[in-house]
Amino acid sequence: xxxxxxxxxxxxxxxxxxxxxxxxxxxxxxxxxxxxxxxxxxxxxxxxxxxxxxxxxxxxxxxxxxxxxxxxxxxxxxxxxxxxxxxxxxxxxxxxxxxxxxxxxxxxxxxxxxxxxxxxxxxxxxxxxxxxxxxxxxxxxxxxxxxxxxxxxxxxxxxxxxxxxxxxxxxxxxxxxxxxxxxxxxxxxxxxxxxxxxxxxxxxxxxxxxxxxxxxxxxxxxxxxxxxxxxxxxxxxxxxxxxxxxxxxxxxxxxxxxxxxxxxxxxxxxxxxxxxxxxxxxxxxxxxxxxxxx
Amino acid sequence: xxxxxxxxxxxxxxxxxxxxxxxxxxxxxxxxxxxxxxxxxxxxxxxxxxxxxxxxxxxxxxxxxxxxxxxxxxxxxxxxxxxxxxxxxxxxxxxxxxxxxxxxxxxxxxxxxxxxxxxxxxxxxxxxxxxxxxxxxxxxxxxxxxxxxxxxxxxxxxxxxxxxxxxxxxxxxxxxxxxxxxxxxxxxxxxxxxxxxxxxxxxxxxxxxxxxxxxxxxxxxxxxxxxxxxxxxxxxxxxxxxxxxxxxxxxxxxxxxxxxxxxxxxxxxxxxxxxxxxxx
Numbered sequence: 217x218x219x220x221x222x223x224x225x226x227x228x229x230x231x232x233x234x235x236x237x238x239x240x241x242x243x244x245x246x247x248x249x250x251x252x253x254x255x256x257x258x259x260x261x262x263x264x265x266x267x268x269x270x271x272x273x274x275x276x277x278x279x280x281x282x283x284x285x286x287x288x289x290x291x292x293x294x295x296x297x298x299x300x301x302x303x304x305x306x307x308x309x310x311x312x313x314x315x316x317x318x319x320x321x322x323x324x325x326x327x328x329x330x331x332x333x334x335x336x337x338x339x340x341x342x343x344x345x346x347x348x349x350x351x352x353x354x355x356x357x358x359x360x361x362x363x364x365x366x367x368x369x370x371x372x373x374x375x376x377x378x379x380x381x382x383x384x385x386x387x388x389x390x391x392x393x394x395x396x397x398x399x400x401x402x403x404x405x406x407x408x409x410x411x412x413x414x415x416x417x418x419x420x421x422x423x424x425x426x427x428x429x430x431x432x433x434x435x436x437x438x439x440x441x442x443x444x445x446x447x448x449x450x451x452x453x454x455x456x457x458x459x460x461x462x463x464x465x466x467x468x469x470x471x472x473x474x475x476x477x478x479x480x481x482x483x484x485x486x487x488x489x490x491x492x493x494x495x496x497x498x499x500x501x502x503x504x505x506x507x508x509x510x
Numbered sequence: 511x512x513x514x515x516x517x518x519x520x521x522x523x524x525x526x527x528x529x530x531x532x533x534x535x536x537x538x539x540x541x542x543x544x545x546x547x548x549x550x551x552x553x554x555x556x557x558x559x560x561x562x563x564x565x566x567x568x569x570x571x572x573x574x575x576x577x578x579x580x581x582x583x584x585x586x587x588x589x590x591x592x593x594x595x596x597x598x599x600x601x602x603x604x605x606x607x608x609x610x611x612x613x614x615x616x617x618x619x620x621x622x623x624x625x626x627x628x629x630x631x632x633x634x635x636x637x638x639x640x641x642x643x644x645x646x647x648x649x650x651x652x653x654x655x656x657x658x659x660x661x662x663x664x665x666x667x668x669x670x671x672x673x674x675x676x677x678x679x680x681x682x683x684x685x686x687x688x689x690x691x692x693x694x695x696x697x698x699x700x701x702x703x704x705x706x707x708x709x710x711x712x713x714x715x716x717x718x719x720x721x722x723x724x725x726x727x728x729x730x731x732x733x734x735x736x737x738x739x740x741x742x743x744x745x746x747x748x749x750x751x752x753x754x755x756x757x758x759x760x761x762x763x764x765x766x767x768x769x770x771x772x773x774x775x776x777x778x779x780x781x782x783x784x785x786x787x788x789x790x
Binding site for chain 1 (some may be wrong): 525
């Protein structure tokens with residue numbers, strides 16, 4: 217069975233506010249991924265992977281344009297491998313664009329001429345509650361859009377985006393094969409069984425989305441501690457039935473790889489033809505009515 | 511009705527706290543910690559976590575008795591240090607404290623002066639710890655638990671002062687469980703908590719409530735966000751519920767930095783907002 221794509225997730229621990237230093241450390245991740253057999257075609261990193269997440273006023277100091285990041289990644293990649301073979305990278309970053317700041321993720325091809333940015337997703341659902349304060353420091357994105365890659369149709373969601381079922385529903389309607397979700401999720405709520413409530417909740421959310429929308433889901437969280445808050449990793453890849461097919465265990469840096477089979481998508485969609493039977497026009501009519509009545 | 515706090519798996523909690531201590535010490539360029547070891551539960555647990563995180567050779571335990579402190583406290587403080595393999599120092603704060611008490615006309619034996627005198631002792635200990643931290647290039651590791659912080663059962667800028675605090679999100683009864691996991695000597699983990707500011711003082715005696723009860727109320731109030739009516743409907747005594755709510759509210763100031771009057775366009779901590787590990 218032909219693979220759709222070979223994927224790697226790198227659970228990374230950035231040093232806060234040190235874009236250059238983290239970029240340098242990323243070179244060893246590139247080198248490591250390049251040595252894997254089979255060599256992954258896509259590498260996913262976490263949200264705000266090169267700066268740390270809780271920056272507050274520091275967002276402005278650490279934000280870059282997608283073009284700057286793509287060029288910096290391309291240089292780091294080319295100087296970290298012996299023989300340059302193209303690699304697609306998914307990475308979360310604080311973006312500055314037209315004097316506005318966003319919490320974004322990018323899909324970019326490195327090592328193949330100039331870096332090619334396929335898509336930039338700006339986080340739509342900004343958590344501003346509890347320990348989160350995003351909307352104070354970044355703008356809300358307004359688009360949830362799928363895009364084509366050489367191996368299939370993909371989409372990006374950034375962390376909290378995945379907690380709004382509308383995000384993945386919109387992607388389901390756009391026929392995506394793989395949702396990539398960079399995240400910076402803090403662990404909270406240790407239970408008597410030794411589980412962490414927030415990690416368990418993420419597992420349920422990801423399983424539901426993969427199974428309901430019959431897509432592969434690649435969730436890449438980070439590790440490390442920022443101002444007393446521990447990021448809990450738990451990076452994983454799920455198949456279109458909602459089963460975990462690869463994961464990174466523990467609170468340390470590490471990576472996981474997965475071979476995403478085209479056949480799994482076909483089997484899931486034949487088993488339960490949710491896509492064929494979906495009725496977006498009914499949903500749209502109901503949404504219009506609900507929004508007008510609000 | 512008896513209520514219990516949900517238990518936490520202590521091994522997972524200890525792992526998180528050890529990683530926290532290691533990360534928040536090293537990112538500021540430090541490798542050493544200093545803990546005020548009182549012979550009580552909280553400081554024993556903080557010291558045990560610090561020893562795991564930084565290594566026993568990188569943690570200093572400081573015993574700081576006042577002339578009225580119990581001998582048991584000092585003996586148990588030494589037991590903590592020897593069990594964990596920590597180097598310890600003994601700094602008698604009597605001269606520091608009595609010098610000021612005399613100047614201020616306070617007497618530790620006078621009932622009316624006890625709280626003020628107790629605060630002076632707690633702040634004298636803070637001075638010693640921060641001075642040792644400057645001498646040794648180490649960080650003061652805090653020992654205040656969540657129960658004390660929420661109820662304000664601490665001395666502002668005294669025992670509540672630290673650079674990093676591993677226990678601040680654990681209720682007292684959860685600290686007991688963690689102590690057992692960390693192998694804190696039974697004599698300490700089974701001891702009645704006491705600030706030991708005057709002879710015979712116990713925390714439960716002074717507050718007039720049992721930790722088991724008050725922790726359950728705090729957990730339902732703070733973590734589960736139940737309101738006063740819901741707490742009473744769950745079977746907690748009305749008097750206890752109202753006392754807890756009022757203590758939490760009226761002690762908010764102890765959990766915050768001092769207020770700054772806004773004058774300029776960008777004011778520290780109001781609209782000049784950065785986290786502490788900014789640039790680290």
